[in-house]
Amino acid sequence: MTVDATAPEEDGEAPRAGRRRLWWPAALAAALALALGVPALVASSTSASGSSAAAPADDSxxxxxxxxxxxxxxxxxxLSFVIRDRTGDESVRTLAFDIINTQANQRGMMMGWLDQWGLPQHSPAKPMVWMRMNHTYEAHDGSLMPGMATNAQLAKLRTLSGRDAEVSYLQLMLEHHKGGVEMAQGYVDLARNESEKRLAQSMVVGQTSEIQLITDMLQERGAAPGVPAP
Structure with missing residues (x-):
């Protein structure tokens, strides 16, 4: 899908000062990480003696x-593709482009690792059981893990436009990042694969930074953090 970074502002709304962030450095960095990720993983899974270490187990x-x-x-x-088509606001669209490029590339790395390890990309195990901390989150209406939006919230976002869409997206993404940071840190604390650990650490740093950015963007729109009503 082609993304258009030059879309006009919706209804003549001027771009907000200080919010512009170029998306292409994040995309380039993610692409480089994708290109380097598999070789790095191969190197990390080989011992000093040259013999290959065992691949992670299915329940690891x-x-x-x-x-x-x-x-x-x-x-x-x-979520980011939805908001791209629901607003002309430059700062929100730039944030969405960053998330699309960065997280799609990171997702590709993780799927590639599973394939390299000879493991299926899906498991019947309860999400986050690997964190070994008795997670009590109950999946509901498509929200499988903490921070994930429900099907109803996604459907509502698709009906909104302009400021209403921006606020809903930012609120949903704020919660999404909080859940993502918790999971990434959970893996960092248990990691035995250095390449995957570095990726998880980069997620903690990057998404923590975006949490502050999103909070500021909500404040600019006179909105508070929180879960939007379905």
Missing amino acids: PEAGFARDMATHHQQAVD
């Missing part, structure tokens, strides 16, 4: 994190 934190974060990322990409 490595496999569980790759599957669950890939699912989490896919919804962030979906």
